[in-house]
Amino acid sequence: MPHLSVIVYGPNAQGHLTELLDSLEAHPLLDAEVIVAAVGDWARETAEGHAPETIVVPLPDGTGDAAARAAGAARASGRWLHFVRAEDGLPAGAPRLIAERTAELDATAAPDTPVDVLLFDHVTTTWQTAASPSRDGRFLAAVGRESLTLDQATDLLRLAPLLGNRALRADFWRAHEEQLTTDDEPHAAYAALLHAGRVACLNQAAYEKRVLRPESLPPRAPEDRLALIDRYESLLSLARDRRAARRVLYVLMVRDLLRTFAREDLPDPVAREFFRRASLAAVRWRPEGHQRPAGLEGVRHALLEEGAYTKYRAFQAANRTRRAARKTVRSRKRQLSAKVRDHQYRRALSRPIDPDLAVFAAYWDRGVACNPAAIAAKLAELAPHIHQVWTVSKENTALLPPGTDHVVPGTRRYWETLATAKYLTTNVNFPNAVVKRPEAIHLQTHHGTPLKRMGLDQRDHPAAAKGLDFAALLARIDRWDYSISANSHSTRMWERAYPARYTSLDYGYPRNDVFYTATAADVRAARERLGIAPGRTAVLYAPTHRDYEAGFTPRLDLAALADRLGENTVLLVRAHYFYGGAASPLTGLRRSGRIIDVSSYDPVEELCLASDALVTDYSSIMFDYANLDRPIVVYADDWETYRTTRGVYFDLMAEHPGQVARTQEELTEIFVSGAWRDENAAKARATFRRRFCEYDDGRAAERVVRRVFLGQPEEALPPVLPLEERTPAPTPEEATA
Known part of the structure; x- marks a missing residue:
């Protein structure tokens, strides 16, 4: 009897089933079985072409999600069930994580109080981005590793309502299959929690939700939005006798109804009907003693409860006008500020370089730290005539060592100092606007040996890059004169991830001295x-x-x-x-x-x-x-x-x-x-x-100072001691x- 049954269900939407089954095949798990409730011939053929031990349940085209899940579950023999949409994905090793956590729960739970639902984190992939993190981690973390009733952890209702981010005990599924069998996946996800005796959490991403491009899917009729109201009314009815859970569901309902009304471009008759029914639901299910939120959100709630459709539309129009005006004012202020800054910086760039001025920065202006701090300390010892100035954010200035000369980013002195300093040292990068003067020396110290991919190597990993502007990155690294390295692995990776004409200094990390x-x-x-x-x-x-x-x-x-x-x-x-x-x-x-x-x-x-x-x-x-x-x-x-x-x-x-x-x-x-x-x-x-x-031997900072700041040749530097x-x-x- 396998411990975990992974039930993949649905049609092979846009070919994603192939990727999902490939990932499962690449990381097989002995104590798990894979069942594919394949909707349509393409899904069936795809499933049958994978691992021979995969159980394929062929279903006709048009079979709904609920029926497909039920068909897959009927063939499952595992103690736990994990439902995975065919268009979604599983991070590498996810079934192992789920199987290990559920086995731990089974081993520690009392026979009369088993855990029914295991919740875990997920990432989201769209047609434009990959593996973006969710906001569920804080709720999962708050629970820790103890199993609880939902009434002890009602914030778990705030997790993304997916069946894929929860595993269900097979006996629990069978006991409540009728209530959980619905094509409305969020309803089923919420209902699973409301029916569960005890729940537990796994604070790791073990599911990948894939959002397909809306224009590639069949259009939804405007009237379909009304089903959202029915979903919440059904769930609130289910939670009627659970005061804490009902309060959370009510807040979620009002939030979702207002967002749908505001963001969906519904025809006026449908919009009016949606607002009317949403208003009735908001009044009918409002918990005793419920306090509306403050500010504009509270106004929205009040107008919804009044059923004041015309007033709400006027309120929306006024808000749009106000936001547009504020945006215009902010934009003009930014443009003016940028012009003043640019003018001041350009004037400073026309001044001579100060050969005895050195600027240091660490961790995005956090303060005196890391390799720059170790270099600065050695520089003060070997070349005290060079004046040091640190760039430090306003909120961190109070943490500076007494007597530290510093500038706050964005100020006039900040730009004047950057414009005239001979030496600029950082473990990250200076702003894009900084100009590389021919006489200036930019020293990149880095702040670690790379295990994870860095720089240009992040292009294939959008979750890591998070919208990084690679063209701007290349412009920044083109300013580097020197790049410090602690080992030859780092040297090779820096030259690959940050391709430019800088000189690699294989001297060790000064912070490790x-x-x-x-x-x-x-x-x-x-x-x-x-x-x-x-x-x-x-x-x-x-x-x-x-x-x-x-x-x-x-x-x-x-x-x-x-x-x-x-x-x-x-x-x-x-x-x-x-x-x-x-x-x-x-x-x-x-x-x-x-x-x-x-x-x-x-x-x-x-x-x-x-x-x-x-x-x-x-x-x-x-x-x-x-x-x-x-x-x-x-x-x-x-x-x-x-x-x-x-x-x-x-x-x-x-x-x-x-x-x-x-x-x-x-x-x-x-x-x-x-x-x-x-x-x-x-x-x-x-x-x-x-x-x-x-290269780390206790004299890295000395080698850097003598080579970069004092201009001594390589042969004059202290050699690296053998390990x-x-x-x-x-x-x-x-x-x-």
């Missing part, structure tokens, strides 16, 4: 500042951002991990975590010092020095941390999805810096068993260090010996 120059006293001081008690093992957890997610969402149950690792382990967490309030399971752990939030702690190099080991996923911090020759564990629970949506330069699963965990249980076992620092981990780390710590001759900073254990 501290990993060789720090003393035992520095390590002890770092731990004392963080409040890590002597003798405790400190594990730094530093995950990276996912381009397919709307924002950071936690991937580990830190409370459970801390509990398993014991009181002698401290977790340093460098990411915003979605636990809060007095009832948080992390509250006690924070008070005891077993979990320390270091999300805003700078510099990150100090966190590395203070820790005994690193847990990360695909963050470039692993390449820097490897200089310390301390244990690294890669937690790659969504490697296939990340590799597909973001694109990578090498297979981290084959060329990792230590141990690799694919589930939280595996991660816990690596630490409990001691495998995190065993011989196999040390061998993998040694290979990784040879490849990626090639075997380098001595990293002492470990915390060594520092207290």
